[in-house]
Amino acid sequence: MIEALAFYMFACTAVAAAVLVISAKNPVHSVLFLILTFFNAAGLFVLLGAEFLAMILVVVYVGAVAVLFMFVVMMLDINFVELRQGFLQYLPIGGLIGIVLLVELLVLVGGWTITADAARSAVAKAPAPEVTSNTHALGEIIYTQYIYLFQAAGLVLLVAMIGAIVLTHRHRDSVKKQNIGDQLARRAEEAVELQKVDIGKGI
Amino acid sequence: MANAQFPDLIPAIPELFLAGIAMALLMFGVFQKGGRDEQNVNVFRVISWMAVIGLVLALLLTTALSGGRLVAFGNIFVSDGYAVFCKVLVLTGSASTLIISKGYLERQGLARFEYPILVIFATLGMMMMISANDLISLYLGLEMQSLSLYVIAAFQRDDGRSTEAGLKYFVLGALASGMLLYGSSLVYGFAGTTNFDTLAKMFTDAGPDGPGTGIIFGIVFILAGLAFKVSAVPFHMWTPDVYEGAPTPVTAFFAVAPKIAALALFMRVMVGPFGDLLAQWQQIVVFISVASMILGAFAAINQRNIKRLMAYSSIGHVGFALVGLAVGNEAGVRAVLIYLTIYLFMNVGTFACILAMRRGGRMVEGIDDLAGFGKTHPMAALALTIFMFSMAGIPPLAGFFGKLYVFLAAIEAQLYGLAIIGVLTSVVGSFYYLRIIRIMYFDDVEDPLDKPVDRDIGIIVTVTALVMVLFFAYPAPVIANAAAAAASLFAG
Numbered sequence: 017m018i019e020a021l022a023f024y025m026f027a028c029t030a031v032a033a034a035v036l037v038i039s040a041k042n043p044v045h046s047v048l049f050l051i052l053t054f055f056n057a058a059g060l061f062v063l064l065g066a067e068f069l070a071m072i073l074v075v076v077y078v079g080a081v082a083v084l085f086m087f088v089v090m091m092l093d094i095n096f097v098e099l100r101q102g103f104l105q106y107l108p109i110g111g112l113i114g115i116v117l118l119v120e121l122l123v124l125v126g127g128w129t130i131t132a133d134a135a136r137s138a139v140a141k142a143p144a145p146e147v148t149s150n151t152h153a154l155g156e157i158i159y160t161q162y163i164y165l166f167q168a169a170g171l172v173l174l175v176a177m178i179g180a181i182v183l184t185h186r187h188r189d190s191v192k193k194q195n196i197g198d199q200l201a202r203r204a205e206e207a208v209e210l211q212k213v214d215i216g217k218g219i
Numbered sequence: 220m221a222n223a224q225f226p227d228l229i230p231a232i233p234e235l236f237l238a239g240i241a242m243a244l245l246m247f248g249v250f251q252k253g254g255r256d257e258q259n260v261n262v263f264r265v266i267s268w269m270a271v272i273g274l275v276l277a278l279l280l281t282t283a284l285s286g287g288r289l290v291a292f293g294n295i296f297v298s299d300g301y302a303v304f305c306k307v308l309v310l311t312g313s314a315s316t317l318i319i320s321k322g323y324l325e326r327q328g329l330a331r332f333e334y335p336i337l338v339i340f341a342t343l344g345m346m347m348m349i350s351a352n353d354l355i356s357l358y359l360g361l362e363m364q365s366l367s368l369y370v371i372a373a374f375q376r377d378d379g380r381s382t383e384a385g386l387k388y389f390v391l392g393a394l395a396s397g398m399l400l401y402g403s404s405l406v407y408g409f410a411g412t413t414n415f416d417t418l419a420k421m422f423t424d425a426g427p428d429g430p431g432t433g434i435i436f437g438i439v440f441i442l443a444g445l446a447f448k449v450s451a452v453p454f455h456m457w458t459p460d461v462y463e464g465a466p467t468p469v470t471a472f473f474a475v476a477p478k479i480a481a482l483a484l485f486m487r488v489m490v491g492p493f494g495d496l497l498a499q500w501q502q503i504v505v506f507i508s509v510a511s512m513i514l515g516a517f518a519a520i521n522q523r524n525i526k527r528l529m530a531y532s533s534i535g536h537v538g539f540a541l542v543g544l545a546v547g548n549e550a551g552v553r554a555v556l557i558y559l560t561i562y563l564f565m566n567v568g569t570f571a572c573i574l575a576m577r578r579g580g581r582m583v584e585g586i587d588d589l590a591g592f593g594k595t596h597p598m599a600a601l602a603l604t605i606f607m608f609s610m611a612g613i614p615p616l617a618g619f620f621g622k623l624y625v626f627l628a629a630i631e632a633q634l635y636g637l638a639i640i641g642v643l644t645s646v647v648g649s650f651y652y653l654r655i656i657r658i659m660y661f662d663d664v665e666d667p668l669d670k671p672v673d674r675d676i677g678i679i680v681t682v683t684a685l686v687m688v689l690f691f692a693y694p695a696p697v698i699a700n701a702a703a704a705a706a707s708l709f710a711g
Contacts, residue, residue, distance in 0.1 A: 175340045
């Protein structure tokens, strides 16, 4: 009973927030509604017993991606009113394409057959939730069975990091940097000059 | 749950070695780099040579693994005769393009130590692609290779064309990766596994009904993603712009190693897990092969920039190589491997000649700049003539044999149309190869190109030209090894 209630609450809020993402006038509000959608989707994952996915969704999407969106929206001064112009003009053809896609999807789902021995040949069957939590199960294979892929992904990220530095880092002479050695080596005689200033005159 | 066993690392020794070398050189470079330019150039030189040595050592390690079929990491990584053959080609290509790049990069002020390191990482990605025995390891290898390539395409970051090349390659490459992933997820969703061996077994047992529509849908998307990576028509749009915009040594690298690796991967995926579905994918491969051959032949005619011309030429060559894949049997794969071996030497040699084109210290890349090359640089012009004749497929040069084996395989499999179109397009293609020779020998010298040519480039040009000329005298090692490699792909 409570589960069903929770499901409908999360699902309705998610859909309503998703609609508001695309209909809100202010792009900052859109991003905030997007975050709300993510939170509700995470709630749905928890109801499904996939608590690891729920946490990843919150950490990665809310914590990193949405915040990045927010930065971009605030930094780029995009005139969204201008972008929306012609929306009604394109509505009929856009709607038509949408309907065609929907029909195609329905046809595809109608003809859905899964290969007979798909279940038999599954590489890593999900363990039953009673036996172990899914975070634990994931941890057990990601460092053993999938160690190669895990390490390879790490190398890909290393390449991405090198690439970002190669393409953007510049050595600039104009930038003043603190050199502690030079600072400590300075003496009062070099740095301070005493002048006798006559009254009523400048230097 | 039982304790996991320590994985068997022996099959992946070359990859582990290369990864270790790349990270060690990265550390060396970061700590040796200084504020002064000449110091940085020295660091670049040292790291370049170390990288070449590392690639050669990895090549020796790879050949030490030849023989049986070894799998590792829970059957997602495989090292068989096929993988060894292709890895040797890729490592040779990477090492030789690094050697010919050094002079250019130093002259253009691009001598930053990250370049050889990114080349090593790209090569590592290619080796992982070649050894992939699972859709996930395929994707990770491909991404590692592509990411390094995007960065080195934009390596000349102050030059608008180079950044444009990098950005274009990145955006379109990301799209292709998306398609590949979409296809992979469909295959996984409908088949329940990503492992190549299990997939192959499943399709062998599938019976007369064949696989579901979802599987074929997925294969088409995987094909599209792979066709982008080998730049086959209709996924070739990025190639001319990227080849023209990227710095010339990068173009040389692009034309050789990634192309061989992507074709090797293409064959492994199509023949391995989806081998029994030949009837389903053969028509697609036939189409992209014919389209690539035709576009490669006709679009290159009007080009004035030699790098752009080489881009179209490489599209055409991919078309010829795909003829062998379209055949889909052991003879076809053997023909493609022979073709790729010859293509490697032919392209490295040609790009070494292009890298020698300088006037007044600046690089030139117009075809008309070659006017009078035959009088000012007789030896280099002779070598370039050999490469052009070989690309056109004129006997007794090596390029002729590459095409011969591919077309023979097609005729034996009764794909006569494919073979006929191949021969006709190679006649059209010879027009622009021969035009380069005409310009070199018969046009007047207006403004001769600089002399002398770098020693490294001279050595590479000599070696590759000798391979082109002498291949017909002693082709046995290449043909025998290619045959063994093709057999190992079908045995697995």
